[in-house]
Amino acid sequence: MNLNQTKIGVVGATGVVGRELLSILAARGVPPSLLRVAASSEASGSTLSYGNAELILAEASANFVAGLDLVFLCAGADVAQRLAPVARAAGAIVIDNSSAFRADPRVPLWVPGVNDPAWSGESVIANPNCSAILLVRALEPLRAAFGIDSIILSTYQAVSGAGQAGLSALWSQTQARLSQSPEPPSVFPESCAFNVFSHDSEVELDSGVNGEERKIIEETRRIWGTPSLAITPTCLRVPVERAHLESIVVELGMAVSVDQVVLTLSQGGLRIRDDRARNQFPTPRLATGTDDVWVGRIRPDPAVALDGRGCTRRFALLACADQLRVGAALNAVRIAEAIIARGR
Numbered sequence: 001m002n003l004n005q006t007k008i009g010v011v012g013a014t015g016v017v018g019r020e021l022l023s024i025l026a027a028r029g030v031p032p033s034l035l036r037v038a039a040s041s042e043a044s045g046s047t048l049s050y051g052n053a054e055l056i057l058a059e060a061s062a063n064f065v066a067g068l069d070l071v072f073l074c075a076g077a078d079v080a081q082r083l084a085p086v087a088r089a090a091g092a093i094v095i096d097n098s099s100a101f102r103a104d105p106r107v108p109l110w111v112p113g114v115n116d117p118a119w120s121g122e123s124v125i126a127n128p129n130c131s132a133i134l135l136v137r138a139l140e141p142l143r144a145a146f147g148i149d150s151i152i153l154s155t156y157q158a159v160s161g162a163g164q165a166g167l168s169a170l171w172s173q174t175q176a177r178l179s180q181s182p183e184p185p186s187v188f189p190e191s192c193a194f195n196v197f198s199h200d201s202e203v204e205l206d207s208g209v210n211g212e213e214r215k216i217i218e219e220t221r222r223i224w225g226t227p228s229l230a231i232t233p234t235c236l237r238v239p240v241e242r243a244h245l246e247s248i249v250v251e252l253g254m255a256v257s258v259d260q261v262v263l264t265l266s267q268g269g270l271r272i273r274d275d276r277a278r279n280q281f282p283t284p285r286l287a288t289g290t291d292d293v294w295v296g297r298i299r300p301d302p303a304v305a306l307d308g309r310g311c312t313r314r315f316a317l318l319a320c321a322d323q324l325r326v327g328a329a330l331n332a333v334r335i336a337e338a339i340i341a342r343g344r
């Protein structure tokens with residue numbers, strides 16, 4: 001069976017992840033006749049373009065999932081909690097983009113190509129957090145070749161990470177700022193136009209870690225099966241429409257040269273943009289709309305002396321990817337394709 005012979009439902013089809021998912025399914029040749037789409041009850045009955053076809057939005061209910069082979073959940077965790085058991089009971093494979101099941105040990109948390117043994121026939125699969133996917137996709141070749149002892153990272157996260165509402169807030173606040181009108185914060189606790197601020201997820205009062213940072217720590221450890229890996233994230237929101245960037249300092253399990261690091265990353269399928277002479281490195285604008293994980297500014301940590309062979313264990317680099325594709329919709333589709341390829 002192929003993806004384009006599978007009866008597919010997309011819940012949250014009008015959102016930024018849902019629309020990206022539909023564009024990937026269209027590019028994969030999934031015919032509109034095999035697709036059902038749903039969103040909130042307010043949207044029910046309205047239409048959504050899919051290639052040259054118009055799909056009618058349904059309500060996300062037991063009726064909606066009945067008879068489907070595969071359901072992509074691209075709505076919130078509350079919708080996932082309600083609908084995933086219903087879809088599973090109806091015989092569908094469920095791939096959920098929300099955080100509802102990511103910490104559930106019975107639910108695989110899967111980045112195809114990174115932790116493929118994670119799936120052993122389960123019907124509900126969790127798509128990891130977008131920043132965690134970027135981190136493990138960027139570092140997996142180094143982990144596989146040299147091991148990783150610790151990671152310190154800062155994220156520069158696009159406003160569309162907070163959905164369509166985040167994008168709309170950036171556009172309207174930018175317009176207000178340019179026309180010198182008042183721009184009270186909305187969606188985010190701070191004004192997002194021409195500004196950078198700490199990630200808008202809730203901060204744990206005791207530890208000071210915010211929700212996004214906690215997800216990166218826990219999900220990265222779970223994906224790699226390294227429950228005590230030292231990870232220190234600081235997550236920021238930046239006035240960028242889409243694609244997250246991460247500034248990473250990684251301590252490898254052994255000392256290697258910068259050339260070995262670059263070679264290992266490029267052989268691992270990463271897109272290298274590392275032009276020191278032109279000062280050109282990965283950017284969100286470049287990564288937007290692509291399926292690549294971009295890396296660059298790859299250098300030994302200047303705080304640590306190189307050994308006699310010009311090697312060190314600590315490297316700094318930038319990694320960037322379109323979080324709506326690589327960090328969400330594309331990973332979900334790759335999970336579906338991997339399941340189909342294994343004959344389910």
Ligand SMILES: NC(=O)c1ccc[n+]([C@@H]2O[C@H](COP(=O)([O-])OP(=O)(O)OC[C@H]3O[C@@H](n4cnc5c(N)ncnc54)[C@H](OP(=O)(O)O)[C@@H]3O)[C@@H](O)[C@H]2O)c1
Binds near residue numbers: 060163324
């Ligand atoms: N944005 C990202 O970068 C990103 C990355 C990874 C994971 N995720 C996760 O992906 C999911 C979708 O995020 P998003 O950014 O696409 O959000 P979004 O743009 O706000 O879209 C939310 C979608 O959910 C639908 N929805 C709302 N209430 C619903 C209900 N009761 N029943 C069915 N559908 C409902 C909305 O429909 P209406 O249009 O009718 O309101 C819309 O289609 C979230 O769980 C998010 O955490 C997002």
